[in-house]
Amino acid sequence: MLVNIMMLASQDQSNELGITVKKVNDLGLGWVVTQHIITVKRMPQIYEKVMVATEAASYNRYFCYRDFWIKSEAGEELAKMHTVFVLMDQNKRKIARVLPELIEPYASDYTKKIERLPDPGKIVTTAQVRNKKYQVRFMDIDSNQHVNNAHYFDWMMDVLPADFLLTHLLTKMNIKYKQEVHYGDVVASDAQISGDVKTVHRIKTDKGLCCTAECSWVKHN
Structure with a gap:
């Protein structure tokens, strides 16, 4: 649910900027998440009011990087998430280049750098699975x-x-x-x-x- 709420904030921002799901789909494309890194200081409590914030931080030709925060009413950071998005060609099912008209409204920074995020650990087959x-x-x-x-x-x-x-x-x-x-x-x-x-x-x-x-x-x- 925590991730759902953060992703909805992302969609809300996109809608406000005119980059709706329909607009992206009409171009034969779709946004796809390739990785989340989530850090939780404490989980929000039942009935607690929280603020969800998000920023499209940076992008390059193929990858878009977005940050999320969940904070208490007093401003305490409860959780944060760093997410990597790509554009998927719906017909070819391959990654497509980021189009200027889909990224410029976010006013995020262009970078040539491709982030090298750590891979998750692997299951060791010799132990109980x-x-x-x-x-x-x-x-x-x-x-x-x-x-x-x-x-x-x-x-x-x-x-x-x-x-x-x-x-x-x-x-x-x-x-x-x-x-x-x-x-x-x-x-x-x-x-x-x-x-x-x-x-x-x-x-x-x-x-x-x-x-x-x-x-x-x-x-x-």
């Missing part, structure tokens, strides 16, 4: 005709045991998307608990690896 399978439903699909990226979080967290989730709080997550998941696919979600403060995850279909993630946790009473 927890896994479940899921059928992709029609309601899991977004306007780009593939699974909304927030659903991956559900699949990853659902594999972890309840006693772990009840006694741990997420402090950081690095999630990287490799390949699209479509309606009708059967998803295999694998997870591995490393020690007591880290989990690593992967999402696969019969087409191959789709997503990997690494989570850091803190234990609480």
Whole structure:
């Protein structure tokens, strides 16, 4: 839900600037997330009012970088997220160059630099791996005709045991998307608990690896 709220703020800003989903789709394109790095200082509480802020920070020919913050009413930073977006050609299913008319309204900085963000850790096959399978439903699909990226979080967290989730709080997550998941696919979600403060995850279909993630946790009473 935290990620959903931040992504909605991004869409709200795009709508205000006239870069609507329809405008992008009419060009045969769609925005696709390739990586999120999320840091959580503390989760918002029930009934707490928060402020969600976002900024399109920078871009180059193929990648757009956006930052998000969630703050309390008093201005305390509760969580932040750094996200990498690309434009996907809907017909060729390949990354397309960023078009000036789709990026200039954000007034973000152009950079030749391509960020080298760390990859999530990998599952070690010699240790115990927890896994479940899921059928992709029609309601899991977004306007780009593939699974909304927030659903991956559900699949990853659902594999972890309840006693772990009840006694741990997420402090950081690095999630990287490799390949699209479509309606009708059967998803295999694998997870591995490393020690007591880290989990690593992967999402696969019969087409191959789709997503990997690494989570850091803190234990609480």
